[in-house]
Amino acid sequence: MPGFYAPASAGIFPADLTWTEEQARALLTDSGTLKRGLDLASPTKWNNLGQTAAAAWGECKGSGSKPYQTSIALTEPAFKCSCPSRVFPCKHGAGLLLLLARQPQLFGGTTPPAWVAQWLEKRQQAQDPKITKATPNSVEAREESLTTLHPAEESAVAEDPAKTNQALQKRLSRMAQGATELEDWLLDLIRAGTAVAQGQPRSYWEVPAARLIDNQLPGLASRVRELPGLCHSGPNWPERLLARLGELYLLLRAFQRLDHQTPEAREEILQQVGVNSKKEDLLARQPAVADEWQVVGLHTEEEERLTVRRAWLWGRRTGRYALVLEYAFGSQRFATSLVPAAVYAGELVFYPGLLALRAIPVALRSLNPAPPNVDPPGQSPTELLDEYATALARHPWLRQWPATLRDVLPTYLPPDDAWVLHHATESVALPLRLEAETGWHLLAQSGGQPIQVFGEWNGRTFHLLAYFAGE
Known part of the structure; x- marks a missing residue:
């Protein structure tokens, strides 16, 4: 059975939960913490190292x-x-994880010290009980769950629940006004022509x-805000x-005709314009999907002051993909710890919409050791x-579509300095988005033979x- 690998830009990960340095690096999204952790990933800086199936520990010289x-x-x-740092993980945690990935044989202790056992016991006691779901008893309750109010409005509603409908109507009116203003601006832009758009200052788009x-x-x-970048994106x-x-x-236009949409389209349109369901409301009205979820792809990028992570999970029994989209501010950790190639047992709740790809984890626990590897169907x-x-055709605002391709071979195109994926028997070639060194690494790993990829x-x-x- 083939093993799981990731491109060089994201690290190389094995099919089980054996920690590798690349997996550790994938978890340390803060570059400063990673750098300091690398400095501490040395045996000379640690004493009393040990590990069990549940935990690893050590004492770092300070x-x-x-x-x-x-x-x-x-x-x-x-x-x-025990250090005073407010960053999680701190440099000591990062160093310990990296050392475990590099030299697991150093972790000879098998009995957790008291301070480790107490921490693990507290974590076990703090585990949330299984979520009990309630079903909204009215259409009005469901409509409220679709619309997140302005903070000032939420405060007013909290003081007087009778003001809920008034606050909701106020927001909808404000949104309708904003949509009308945007339509006028777009029509003016089209009348002026794209040549004029390219020369506009930043304020033209920011206002x-x-x-x-x-x-x-x-x-x-x-x-x-994405539009000005397209004006300088190539020929x-x-x-x-x-x-x-x-x-x-x-x-x-779809938002302006919201009352004429199907329930699925209405949900999707509201999400696209920025009206998201609250997590507790989503958990209350959407069924949970239980499965063994395999992490088949991770992508992290910076967006202003936020770090955005798209994690693609594949249900080994249901055969469906799920997108877990999370944000972290500054050096904060993501809400869900997901390790590339790991398998998690538990439930996901999918956002309603036209394709139902995005999901939120309800309760996931990693399977250690991981079950035998099962590749998604290509x-x-x-x-x-x-x-x-x-x-x-069903979801015209779709930006990323998950796909596993079989029997493809990476091919370099010298004149364009580009990479494409060729199929073994088809003439179709798909342009690849990757760094040049990743393409050569991918070709070397393939050994010149067709492989299976996810992206x-x-x-x-x-x-x-x-x-x-393959092996």
């Missing part, structure tokens, strides 16, 4: 007389350290985006700009294009996130 007591709950993972934020349409504001920028403007206008590039066309298709390029190769 500037004081007492060493820092550091421990890791391996199945989460979670970190605990309407700020107005959309004021009118509580953050999803539309984000799409407007085909007019085509890309027009396509994105058309997508934005379609979303705007498809050919032609099958992917057909499937994507069907999905796009995101956006209609133009295939963003490689992982690949599966």
Whole structure:
């Protein structure tokens, strides 16, 4: 059975839960913590190292007389350290995890010290009980769950629940006004032409985006802020700009005709314009899907002051993909610890919508040791294009579509300095989105033979996130 690998840009991960340095690095999203952790990943800096199936621990020499007591709950993972740092994991936790990945034989102790056992016991006691779901008893309750109010409005509602409907109508009115203003701006932009758009200053795009934020349409504001970048995205920028403007206008018009949409489309449109369900409401009205969820792809990127992570999970029994989208501010950790190639047992709750891809974890626990590896079923590039066309027809604002491709070979195109995926028997070639060194690494790992890969298709390029190769 083939093993699981990830591209060089994301690290190389094995099919089981044996910790590797690349897995550890994937968890340490803060570059400063990673750098300091690498400095501490040395045996000379640690004493009393040990591990069990549940935890690893050690004492790190510091500037004081007492060493820092550091421990890791391996199945989460979670970190605990006696140092005063407010960063989680701290540099000692990062160093211990990296050392465990590099030299696990050093962790000879098998009986957790008292301070480790007490921490693990407290964590066990603090585990949340299984969520009891309540069903909304009215259409009005469901409508409220779809709409997140402005903080000032939430305060007013908390003081007087009778003001809920009034606050909701006030927001909807403000949103309608923002949509009308955006429509006028878009029509003016199209009349002026794309050549004029390319020369506009930043304020030309920021003013309407700020107005959309004021009118509580953050999803539309984000799409407007993407437009100036397209004006300098290469020789085909007019085509890309027009396509994105058309997508934005379609979303705007769909929102303006919200009452005429199907329930699934209404849910999707509200999410796209920035009206998200509260987690507790979503858990109350959506069924949970239980499965063994395998992490098949992770992508992390910076967005202003936030770190955004897209984690793609694949249900080994249900055979469906799930997107867990999370944000972390500064050096904060993501709410859910997900390790590449790991398998988690538990439940996901999917957001309602046209395709129902995005999900939130209810309760996931890592399986250690991991069950035998099962690769997601692959498809050919032609099958992917057909499937994507069907999905796009149903969800015209789709940005990433998960796909596992079989029997493909990475090929370098010297004149364009680009990489494509060729299929063994088809003439279709998909442009690859990756760094040049990743392409050569991928080709070397394949050994010149067709392989299976996982990634995101956006209609133009295939963003490689992982690949599966033989022994």
